[in-house]
Amino acid sequence: MSSQEYTTFIDIPVTRAQVEHCSYSFWSSLYPKYVPKSIVLKSLPKKFIQYLEQDGIKLPQEENSRSVYTEEIIRNEDNDYSDWEDDEDTATEFVQEVEPLIDFPELHQKLKDALNELGAVAPKLNWSAPRDATWILPNNTMKCNEVNELYLLLNASNYIMHDLQRAFKGCVDGDDIKGLKFDLVLRQWCDMNxxxxxxxxxxxxxxxxxxxxxxxxxxxxxxxxxxxxxxxxxxxxxxxxxxxxxxxxxxxxxxxxxxxxxxxxxxxxxxxxxxxxxxxxxxxxxxxxxxxxxxxxxxxxxxxxxxxxxASKEHSENHVPQDLVEASLNPEAIRELTQKWKELLSQQAKEESSDSENET
Ligand SMILES: Nc1ncnc2c1ncn2[C@@H]1O[C@H](COP(=O)(O)OP(=O)(O)OP(=O)(O)O)[C@@H](O)[C@H]1O
Ligand SMILES: [Mg+2]
Missing domain, CATH: 3.30.470 (D-amino Acid Aminotransferase; Chain A, domain 1)
Structure with missing residues:
Protein backbone atom coordinates (compact mmCIF):
# COMPACT_ATOMS: atom_id res chain seq x y z
CA MET A 1 0.00 0.00 0.00
CA SER A 2 1.46 3.41 -0.89
CA SER A 3 1.71 6.09 1.79
CA GLN A 4 -0.79 8.24 -0.14
CA GLU A 5 -3.58 5.86 0.79
CA TYR A 6 -3.34 6.90 4.44
CA THR A 7 -5.07 10.01 5.78
CA THR A 8 -3.14 11.75 8.51
CA PHE A 9 -5.05 11.92 11.76
CA ILE A 10 -5.09 15.60 12.63
CA ASP A 11 -4.82 16.34 16.31
CA ILE A 12 -7.43 18.79 17.62
CA PRO A 13 -6.38 19.71 21.15
CA VAL A 14 -8.99 20.99 23.59
CA THR A 15 -8.45 22.51 27.02
CA ARG A 16 -10.51 22.40 30.21
CA ALA A 17 -11.14 26.13 29.91
CA GLN A 18 -12.60 25.64 26.42
CA VAL A 19 -14.92 22.96 27.76
CA GLU A 20 -15.92 25.16 30.71
CA HIS A 21 -16.79 28.03 28.36
CA CYS A 22 -19.26 25.67 26.68
CA SER A 23 -21.25 25.01 29.85
CA TYR A 24 -24.75 26.39 29.45
CA SER A 25 -24.60 28.72 32.45
CA PHE A 26 -21.42 30.35 31.14
CA TRP A 27 -22.22 30.96 27.49
CA SER A 28 -25.96 31.67 27.90
CA SER A 29 -25.18 34.53 30.30
CA LEU A 30 -23.29 36.22 27.42
CA TYR A 31 -26.24 36.06 25.00
CA PRO A 32 -29.47 36.23 27.02
CA LYS A 33 -31.48 37.62 24.09
CA TYR A 34 -30.70 34.60 21.92
CA VAL A 35 -31.80 31.76 24.19
CA PRO A 36 -35.22 30.57 25.39
CA LYS A 37 -36.32 31.55 28.87
CA SER A 38 -34.55 29.21 31.25
CA ILE A 39 -33.82 28.57 34.91
CA VAL A 40 -30.41 27.27 35.98
CA LEU A 41 -30.18 25.50 39.33
CA LYS A 42 -26.53 25.79 40.27
CA SER A 43 -24.29 23.68 42.51
CA LEU A 44 -26.59 20.67 42.67
CA PRO A 45 -26.41 18.79 45.99
CA LYS A 46 -24.34 15.59 46.11
CA LYS A 47 -27.40 13.51 47.01
CA PHE A 48 -29.14 14.60 43.81
CA ILE A 49 -26.11 13.55 41.75
CA GLN A 50 -26.20 10.19 43.55
CA TYR A 51 -29.93 9.96 42.74
CA LEU A 52 -29.17 10.44 39.04
CA GLU A 53 -26.32 7.94 39.11
CA GLN A 54 -28.12 5.10 40.88
CA ASP A 55 -29.53 2.14 38.96
CA GLY A 56 -33.26 2.74 38.88
CA ILE A 57 -34.88 5.39 41.03
CA LYS A 58 -37.62 5.77 43.56
CA LEU A 59 -40.04 8.53 42.65
CA PRO A 60 -41.33 10.69 45.49
CA GLN A 61 -44.78 9.81 46.86
CA GLU A 62 -46.24 13.16 47.76
CA GLU A 63 -49.46 13.32 49.68
CA ASN A 64 -50.96 16.37 48.05
CA SER A 65 -49.80 16.16 44.47
CA ARG A 66 -50.95 13.65 41.90
CA SER A 67 -48.76 12.09 39.25
CA VAL A 68 -49.47 9.23 36.86
CA TYR A 69 -46.01 7.95 37.74
CA THR A 70 -46.76 7.37 41.42
CA GLU A 71 -50.43 6.44 41.48
CA GLU A 72 -51.11 3.21 43.27
CA ILE A 73 -51.37 0.27 40.90
CA ILE A 74 -54.54 -1.75 41.38
CA ARG A 75 -53.67 -5.38 40.86
CA ASN A 76 -55.44 -7.37 38.19
CA GLU A 77 -54.63 -10.45 36.11
CA ASP A 78 -52.58 -8.42 33.63
CA ASN A 79 -50.20 -6.83 36.08
CA ASP A 80 -50.04 -9.40 38.85
CA TYR A 81 -46.44 -10.55 38.94
CA SER A 82 -46.68 -11.90 42.49
CA ASP A 83 -45.23 -15.28 41.53
CA TRP A 84 -42.14 -13.49 40.14
CA GLU A 85 -41.54 -11.70 43.43
CA ASP A 86 -41.61 -14.98 45.34
CA ASP A 87 -38.88 -16.50 43.24
CA GLU A 88 -36.54 -18.06 45.77
CA ASP A 89 -33.51 -17.67 43.54
CA THR A 90 -33.79 -13.90 43.39
CA ALA A 91 -30.97 -12.41 45.39
CA THR A 92 -32.12 -9.14 46.88
CA GLU A 93 -29.23 -6.90 47.66
CA PHE A 94 -29.97 -4.09 50.09
CA VAL A 95 -29.02 -0.73 48.66
CA GLN A 96 -29.77 2.49 50.47
CA GLU A 97 -31.81 4.36 47.88
CA VAL A 98 -31.76 8.13 47.66
CA GLU A 99 -35.23 9.67 48.03
CA PRO A 100 -36.03 13.23 46.91
CA LEU A 101 -38.33 14.09 49.84
CA ILE A 102 -35.78 12.93 52.39
CA ASP A 103 -32.43 13.62 50.73
CA PHE A 104 -32.93 16.82 48.74
CA PRO A 105 -36.37 18.26 49.64
CA GLU A 106 -35.29 21.87 48.91
CA LEU A 107 -34.11 21.13 45.39
CA HIS A 108 -37.24 19.03 44.80
CA GLN A 109 -39.38 22.05 45.71
CA LYS A 110 -37.25 24.39 43.54
CA LEU A 111 -37.74 22.05 40.56
CA LYS A 112 -41.49 22.06 41.09
CA ASP A 113 -41.53 25.86 41.36
CA ALA A 114 -39.46 26.18 38.19
CA LEU A 115 -41.86 23.90 36.31
CA ASN A 116 -44.78 25.98 37.57
CA GLU A 117 -43.09 29.11 36.28
CA LEU A 118 -41.87 27.82 32.92
CA GLY A 119 -44.45 25.17 32.06
CA ALA A 120 -42.93 22.21 30.16
CA VAL A 121 -39.13 22.20 29.90
CA ALA A 122 -36.23 20.66 27.97
CA PRO A 123 -33.59 19.83 30.60
CA LYS A 124 -29.82 19.54 30.41
CA LEU A 125 -26.85 19.46 32.77
CA ASN A 126 -23.79 21.70 32.28
CA TRP A 127 -23.18 20.37 28.77
CA SER A 128 -25.46 17.53 27.77
CA ALA A 129 -29.16 16.99 27.25
CA PRO A 130 -30.65 13.50 27.84
CA ARG A 131 -31.38 12.99 24.12
CA ASP A 132 -30.66 9.27 24.41
CA ALA A 133 -33.33 8.59 27.05
CA THR A 134 -36.51 9.93 25.45
CA TRP A 135 -37.78 6.34 25.21
CA ILE A 136 -38.55 6.46 28.92
CA LEU A 137 -41.25 9.13 28.57
CA PRO A 138 -44.66 8.46 27.00
CA ASN A 139 -44.28 11.35 24.53
CA ASN A 140 -40.88 10.01 23.36
CA THR A 141 -39.33 13.50 23.53
CA MET A 142 -37.36 15.38 26.18
CA LYS A 143 -40.46 17.38 27.11
CA CYS A 144 -40.89 17.29 30.89
CA ASN A 145 -44.19 18.47 32.26
CA GLU A 146 -43.63 17.40 35.85
CA VAL A 147 -40.80 16.73 38.24
CA ASN A 148 -41.08 12.91 38.01
CA GLU A 149 -40.45 13.11 34.26
CA LEU A 150 -37.30 15.10 34.94
CA TYR A 151 -36.06 12.45 37.37
CA LEU A 152 -36.83 9.55 35.03
CA LEU A 153 -35.28 11.17 31.97
CA LEU A 154 -32.07 12.33 33.65
CA ASN A 155 -31.56 9.03 35.48
CA ALA A 156 -31.98 6.99 32.28
CA SER A 157 -29.49 8.97 30.20
CA ASN A 158 -25.91 7.96 29.43
CA TYR A 159 -25.23 11.45 28.09
CA ILE A 160 -26.03 12.86 31.53
CA MET A 161 -23.65 10.29 33.05
CA HIS A 162 -20.96 11.60 30.69
CA ASP A 163 -21.30 15.09 32.20
CA LEU A 164 -21.23 13.70 35.73
CA GLN A 165 -18.27 11.38 35.30
CA ARG A 166 -16.22 12.24 32.21
CA ALA A 167 -16.77 15.94 31.51
CA PHE A 168 -13.12 16.73 30.78
CA LYS A 169 -12.26 13.49 28.99
CA GLY A 170 -9.68 14.14 26.29
CA CYS A 171 -8.59 17.58 27.59
CA VAL A 172 -4.90 18.23 27.08
CA ASP A 173 -4.52 19.73 30.56
CA GLY A 174 -6.09 16.84 32.50
CA ASP A 175 -9.44 15.18 32.97
CA ASP A 176 -9.85 15.34 36.74
CA ILE A 177 -13.40 16.34 37.74
CA LYS A 178 -12.73 16.76 41.46
CA GLY A 179 -14.57 19.80 42.78
CA LEU A 180 -16.62 20.26 39.62
CA LYS A 181 -20.00 21.87 40.33
CA PHE A 182 -23.01 20.64 38.41
CA ASP A 183 -25.93 22.72 37.16
CA LEU A 184 -29.36 21.65 36.05
CA VAL A 185 -30.71 23.78 33.24
CA LEU A 186 -34.45 23.92 32.61
CA ARG A 187 -35.17 25.48 29.22
CA GLN A 188 -38.72 26.51 28.49
CA TRP A 189 -40.06 24.02 25.97
CA CYS A 190 -40.45 25.27 22.39
CA ASP A 191 -41.75 23.03 19.64
CA MET A 192 -38.71 23.12 17.37
CA ASN A 193 -38.68 21.95 13.77
CA ALA A 311 -31.11 6.04 7.48
CA SER A 312 -30.34 4.44 10.83
CA LYS A 313 -32.20 6.14 13.63
CA GLU A 314 -30.28 8.18 16.20
CA HIS A 315 -29.88 6.50 19.61
CA SER A 316 -31.19 3.26 18.11
CA GLU A 317 -28.86 1.42 20.51
CA ASN A 318 -31.50 2.19 23.14
CA HIS A 319 -34.32 0.62 21.21
CA VAL A 320 -35.35 -3.03 21.44
CA PRO A 321 -37.44 -5.05 19.01
CA GLN A 322 -41.19 -4.62 19.43
CA ASP A 323 -41.56 -8.42 19.87
CA LEU A 324 -39.39 -8.27 22.97
CA VAL A 325 -41.28 -5.37 24.50
CA GLU A 326 -44.61 -7.10 23.93
CA ALA A 327 -43.25 -10.38 25.24
CA SER A 328 -42.02 -8.77 28.43
CA LEU A 329 -45.60 -7.74 29.16
CA ASN A 330 -47.25 -11.05 28.38
CA PRO A 331 -46.17 -14.56 29.50
CA GLU A 332 -47.93 -16.25 26.57
CA ALA A 333 -45.92 -14.09 24.14
CA ILE A 334 -42.69 -14.98 25.95
CA ARG A 335 -43.45 -18.68 25.36
CA GLU A 336 -44.17 -18.01 21.69
CA LEU A 337 -41.03 -15.94 21.26
CA THR A 338 -38.89 -18.63 22.93
CA GLN A 339 -40.41 -21.27 20.66
CA LYS A 340 -39.69 -19.17 17.55
CA TRP A 341 -36.17 -18.51 18.77
CA LYS A 342 -35.54 -22.25 19.25
CA GLU A 343 -36.89 -22.99 15.76
CA LEU A 344 -34.60 -20.37 14.26
CA LEU A 345 -31.59 -21.73 16.12
CA SER A 346 -32.23 -25.31 15.03
CA GLN A 347 -32.78 -24.15 11.44
CA GLN A 348 -29.50 -22.24 11.57
CA ALA A 349 -27.71 -25.28 13.01
CA LYS A 350 -29.11 -27.47 10.20
CA GLU A 351 -28.00 -24.98 7.56
CA GLU A 352 -24.53 -24.75 9.04
CA SER A 353 -24.10 -28.52 9.15
CA SER A 354 -25.29 -28.94 5.53
CA ASP A 355 -22.90 -26.11 4.48
CA SER A 356 -19.95 -27.84 6.10
CA GLU A 357 -20.95 -31.16 4.49
CA ASN A 358 -21.01 -29.44 1.09
CA GLU A 359 -17.60 -27.91 1.69
CA THR A 360 -16.00 -31.23 2.44
N1 LIG B 1 -36.04 24.85 24.63
C1 LIG B 1 -36.17 23.72 23.94
N2 LIG B 1 -37.39 23.18 23.72
C2 LIG B 1 -37.50 22.03 23.03
N3 LIG B 1 -36.48 21.35 22.51
C3 LIG B 1 -35.25 21.85 22.69
C4 LIG B 1 -35.03 23.06 23.41
N4 LIG B 1 -33.70 23.30 23.42
C5 LIG B 1 -33.12 22.30 22.75
N5 LIG B 1 -34.04 21.43 22.30
C6 LIG B 1 -33.81 20.23 21.50
O1 LIG B 1 -32.89 19.41 22.18
C7 LIG B 1 -31.82 19.06 21.32
C8 LIG B 1 -30.58 18.85 22.13
O2 LIG B 1 -30.25 20.02 22.85
P1 LIG B 1 -28.73 20.43 23.07
O3 LIG B 1 -28.10 20.82 21.78
O4 LIG B 1 -28.69 21.45 24.14
O5 LIG B 1 -28.15 19.03 23.58
P2 LIG B 1 -26.64 18.56 23.64
O6 LIG B 1 -26.57 17.48 24.63
O7 LIG B 1 -25.74 19.71 23.82
O8 LIG B 1 -26.42 17.92 22.18
P3 LIG B 1 -24.99 17.58 21.51
O9 LIG B 1 -24.44 16.43 22.27
O10 LIG B 1 -25.33 17.23 20.09
O11 LIG B 1 -24.14 18.81 21.63
C9 LIG B 1 -31.76 20.19 20.31
O12 LIG B 1 -31.19 19.74 19.11
C10 LIG B 1 -33.20 20.57 20.15
O13 LIG B 1 -33.82 19.75 19.18
MG1 LIG C 1 -24.20 20.45 22.80
Missing part, protein backbone atom coordinates in the same frame (compact mmCIF):
# COMPACT_ATOMS: atom_id res chain seq x y z
CA UNK A 194 -35.54 19.73 13.63
CA UNK A 195 -35.06 20.58 9.93
CA UNK A 196 -34.21 24.16 10.91
CA UNK A 197 -31.43 23.35 13.37
CA UNK A 198 -27.84 23.79 12.16
CA UNK A 199 -24.38 23.14 13.55
CA UNK A 200 -21.70 25.70 12.64
CA UNK A 201 -17.95 25.06 12.88
CA UNK A 202 -15.94 28.16 13.77
CA UNK A 203 -12.16 27.83 13.57
CA UNK A 204 -9.80 30.68 14.48
CA UNK A 205 -12.69 33.15 14.22
CA UNK A 206 -13.80 31.95 10.76
CA UNK A 207 -16.79 29.85 9.83
CA UNK A 208 -15.35 26.81 8.09
CA UNK A 209 -18.53 24.81 7.59
CA UNK A 210 -22.10 24.30 8.68
CA UNK A 211 -24.36 21.25 8.60
CA UNK A 212 -27.93 20.25 9.12
CA UNK A 213 -28.33 18.83 12.60
CA UNK A 214 -31.13 16.41 11.92
CA UNK A 215 -29.90 14.03 9.25
CA UNK A 216 -33.10 13.58 7.28
CA UNK A 217 -33.76 14.93 3.81
CA UNK A 218 -35.94 18.07 3.68
CA UNK A 219 -36.64 19.21 0.13
CA UNK A 220 -37.15 22.90 1.01
CA UNK A 221 -33.77 23.56 2.67
CA UNK A 222 -31.57 23.84 -0.40
CA UNK A 223 -33.26 26.93 -1.85
CA UNK A 224 -33.14 28.65 1.55
CA UNK A 225 -29.41 28.05 1.93
CA UNK A 226 -28.35 31.67 1.29
CA UNK A 227 -30.91 33.01 3.76
CA UNK A 228 -29.61 30.61 6.42
CA UNK A 229 -25.99 31.53 5.70
CA UNK A 230 -26.70 35.26 6.03
CA UNK A 231 -28.23 34.73 9.46
CA UNK A 232 -25.42 32.38 10.51
CA UNK A 233 -22.75 34.91 9.42
CA UNK A 234 -24.49 37.63 11.36
CA UNK A 235 -24.79 35.72 14.62
CA UNK A 236 -21.24 34.35 14.52
CA UNK A 237 -19.49 37.62 13.65
CA UNK A 238 -21.73 40.23 15.25
CA UNK A 239 -23.01 38.40 18.31
CA UNK A 240 -20.96 35.37 19.39
CA UNK A 241 -17.32 36.14 18.47
CA UNK A 242 -17.16 39.61 20.08
CA UNK A 243 -18.00 38.14 23.51
CA UNK A 244 -16.92 34.50 23.49
CA UNK A 245 -13.46 33.89 25.03
CA UNK A 246 -12.40 31.29 22.44
CA UNK A 247 -11.97 31.72 18.70
CA UNK A 248 -12.76 28.11 17.87
CA UNK A 249 -16.07 26.50 18.85
CA UNK A 250 -19.07 24.68 17.44
CA UNK A 251 -22.28 26.67 17.49
CA UNK A 252 -25.77 25.15 17.32
CA UNK A 253 -28.45 27.47 16.01
CA UNK A 254 -32.15 27.42 15.27
CA UNK A 255 -33.74 29.44 12.47
CA UNK A 256 -37.54 29.28 12.71
CA UNK A 257 -39.93 30.51 10.01
CA UNK A 258 -40.19 33.17 8.61
CA UNK A 259 -36.37 32.98 8.70
CA UNK A 260 -35.68 36.49 9.92
CA UNK A 261 -34.33 35.56 13.37
CA UNK A 262 -31.74 33.14 14.64
CA UNK A 263 -31.38 31.61 18.11
CA UNK A 264 -28.51 29.89 19.90
CA UNK A 265 -29.28 26.34 21.03
CA UNK A 266 -25.80 25.47 22.32
CA UNK A 267 -22.09 26.16 22.10
CA UNK A 268 -19.86 23.08 22.04
CA UNK A 269 -16.11 22.55 22.23
CA UNK A 270 -14.19 22.56 18.94
CA UNK A 271 -13.14 18.97 19.58
CA UNK A 272 -13.63 15.51 18.21
CA UNK A 273 -16.07 14.65 20.98
CA UNK A 274 -18.55 17.09 19.43
CA UNK A 275 -20.41 15.23 16.68
CA UNK A 276 -19.29 16.61 13.29
CA UNK A 277 -22.47 15.27 11.61
CA UNK A 278 -22.22 15.64 7.81
CA UNK A 279 -18.53 16.59 8.00
CA UNK A 280 -15.58 14.63 9.30
CA UNK A 281 -13.30 16.23 11.87
CA UNK A 282 -10.28 15.65 9.64
CA UNK A 283 -12.03 17.57 6.91
CA UNK A 284 -12.87 20.47 9.25
CA UNK A 285 -9.36 20.55 10.68
CA UNK A 286 -7.86 20.64 7.18
CA UNK A 287 -9.95 23.55 5.84
CA UNK A 288 -7.59 26.47 5.23
CA UNK A 289 -8.38 29.98 6.57
CA UNK A 290 -10.05 32.22 3.97
CA UNK A 291 -7.81 34.21 1.63
CA UNK A 292 -8.01 38.03 2.01
CA UNK A 293 -10.52 37.47 4.80
CA UNK A 294 -13.31 36.73 2.31
CA UNK A 295 -15.11 33.94 4.05
CA UNK A 296 -16.93 31.31 2.12
CA UNK A 297 -17.97 27.99 3.51
CA UNK A 298 -20.28 25.14 2.73
CA UNK A 299 -23.65 24.71 4.40
CA UNK A 300 -23.89 20.97 3.95
CA UNK A 301 -27.36 19.48 3.60
CA UNK A 302 -28.62 15.96 3.23
CA UNK A 303 -29.39 15.50 -0.44
CA UNK A 304 -31.89 13.05 -1.82
CA UNK A 305 -28.95 10.90 -2.95
CA UNK A 306 -27.20 10.42 0.36
CA UNK A 307 -30.17 9.86 2.65
CA UNK A 308 -29.46 6.11 2.78
CA UNK A 309 -26.18 6.75 4.60
CA UNK A 310 -28.04 8.20 7.55
Missing amino acids: PALEFRVFVKNAHIVGATQRDLNYYDYLDELSDTFKDLIDEIVHDVVLPKFPDKSFVLDVYIPRPFNKIFIVDINPFARKTDSLLFSWNEIAAIAPPKNDVEDYELRLVTRHNTGRF
